[in-house]
Amino acid sequence: MNRRNTLLFKILLFLFILNSISLFLYFLTHSSNSSRSNTNLNNQIPLLRSQQQQQSHHHSLKPWPILPSYLPWTDAEDSKANAITRSCEGYFGNGFTRRVQVLHGPGWFRCWYSETLRSSVCEGGRVRMVPDRIRMAKGGEALVDVMGRGEDEELPAFQNGAFEVDGGNGVGAVEGKTLVDREFLDRYLPAGGIQRHTMRDLISKIRVVREKDFACDEWFEEPTLLVTRFEYANLFHTITDWYSAYVSSRVTGLPNRPHVVFVDGHCELLAVEQTQLEETWKALFSSVRYAKNFTGTVCFRHAILSPLGYETAMFKGLTEEVNCDGASAQELWQNPDNHKTARISEFGEMIRAAFGLPLNAYHSTKPVSGHNVLFVRREDYLAHPRHRGKVESRLSNEAEVFESLKSWVSNYNGCKINLVNGLFAHMSMKEQVRAIQDASVIIGAHGAGLTHIVSALPKTVILEIISSQFRRPHFAYIARWKGLEYHAINLAGSHADPGTVINELANIMKSLGC
Incomplete structure (x- = not known):
């Protein structure tokens, strides 16, 4: 019995010592791994921070919007x-x-x-x-x-x-x-x-x-x-x-x-x-x-x-x-024509889409709210370090012309006309593009502001007032490439007869059924 107890004691003691050694080795190994893990993590932190800083300059790319005038571009690999x-x-x-x-x-x-x-x-x-x-x-x-x-x-x-x-x-x-x-x-x-x-x-x-x-x-x-x-x-x-x-x-x-x-x-x-x-x-x-x-x-x-x-x-x-004329993408899809293009219209829609403006907008024959006639104004502004803040006078009596149009519109017996004072100098770019989109008729003296007509809707009518010193075809061409109806009043100098502008606008409004 004593021998048995002594043997049992020795076995228990051996197991205790073995277990103690195992526990010691486990904690020693765990502590070492933990230390190595922390060391590795500390070594990786600068790399991770570097990667985060490097990536912080990149953003998710914006998707292309769905454009009504879009036509597939030729595969350049072909x-x-x-x-x-x-x-x-x-x-x-x-x-x-x-x-x-x-x-x-x-x-x-x-x-x-x-x-x-x-x-x-x-x-x-x-x-x-x-x-x-x-x-x-x-x-x-x-x-x-x-x-x-x-x-x-x-x-x-x-x-x-x-x-x-x-x-x-x-x-x-x-x-x-x-x-x-x-x-x-x-x-x-x-x-x-x-x-x-x-x-x-x-x-x-x-x-x-x-x-x-x-x-x-x-x-x-x-x-x-x-x-x-x-x-x-x-x-x-x-x-x-x-x-x-x-x-x-x-x-x-x-x-x-x-x-x-x-x-x-x-x-x-x-x-x-x-x-x-x-x-x-x-x-x-x-x-x-x-x-x-x-x-x-x-x-x-x-x-x-x-x-x-x-x-x-x-x-x-x-x-x-x-020598190109504007046409709808649907027309060119059905009947390709090397003398016609829808690309400027596609690009104009891209600009409107970029500002979140509707692409399904169109000018009805007689809108309930009335036809918007946008008069694009020219103002003094500082544009770049070498600019003196003065624009060239291309319509010397612009204010007089606008006030005459304002008076005529208020007494017009046809449909309702909303004369919009296009003071682009006080409008965000989105507001400028929206004004162009909402206009049935766009009037303005020859100047860069008229380039906005690339974003005009298909049935918009353009009336450009051109002084004798600026007989350039910029906007007549853009209107043609978009398929827009275009009219011009060519001045002998830089002074426009308000009555001539009113008569031209009156004829345009009649053509719109107004």
Whole structure:
């Protein structure tokens, strides 16, 4: 019995010691793992913070809206699409079909050339921007802080390597090698009549670098448009930039609206008093930033270089014949016609959609609320650092004409007419576009404000008052390309006879059944 108890005691003691050793080892191991886990976590925190900071600059991309006037864009990969060259589709951007592949590899670069517009939409992957190698003002400053600054300070001057492409580690990635040569530039990016072709200059300075040298402080994972603006404070020229950026997005088949980076040093621009044209850039695209606002190198997973606004049909049409008439997308879908286009209407709908305005609006023959007649006014404003705040007088008695129209409308015996005082200088961009959309008739002296007619509804009537010093076809062409009814009163000087304007409007109202 004693032997049995002694044996049992020894067994229990052995098990106790074994269990104690196991518990000791368990807690020792757990403590060590916990310590290593905390150490790893502490080591990862800076990386996580770095990733969070890097990603904080990126936002979800805005989807494309459904546009009633939208027609499918030609697949740029289809080489047979060159049949549209010199057609209206070609003039309005659906003709960038000749693909020129420049670089393959980890990074890539190619251009889509348009025979019609004689320009290219170029794009690349794993493209690095080095802001320190771009000489220009920072951009985005308040206008009052940079008054008197010269334009040369705001337009970019690129050093070699201002932009670089990852060429991998093959034989093609020679240190300092430029991406393209002079022959390529002359063939696919001709300067034409543009004195300072910044897109051509940018591409001429792109270098191919080895993959091991391709380090980035910040990444843009989503497609990004690189845009250089010239006459950025003028609505007409800004709309050509918007249109070029929109076309570039469609040509390259972007599934969503891209980011925009301004490769220029222009200040925060005011199109009119208290109204920013940047408001529309931000509405049209997913985000907007300035190249010089980055603190280090910036890399783009997919960068698209938008052609200059000077190379759109809206600008080229001022010096060469763009023989195109506006038509509905439905009509062109059923009966394609190389002499007709719906692209300007599509773009106008894009602007309206960007501001959340209805796309199914239309002008009925006799609206219950009455016809809106919008009189677009011109006012003094500071537009850019070199502007003196005075607009050119294109209708010297504008106030008299407006007051005469106001009196006539109040005594009109036909249907109800609402005369809208288009003081765009005191309206947000959304309010301006809404006023254009709601107008049955738009009246105004020749001036950039009339460019808003790109957003007008199909049955809108345009009446332009043109002084002898400004007989330019800008708005007659846009009206034609949209299929709008257009009338003009050509003045001997800058003074308009109110009675003549009233008679012209009276005839227009009768044609509207009023």
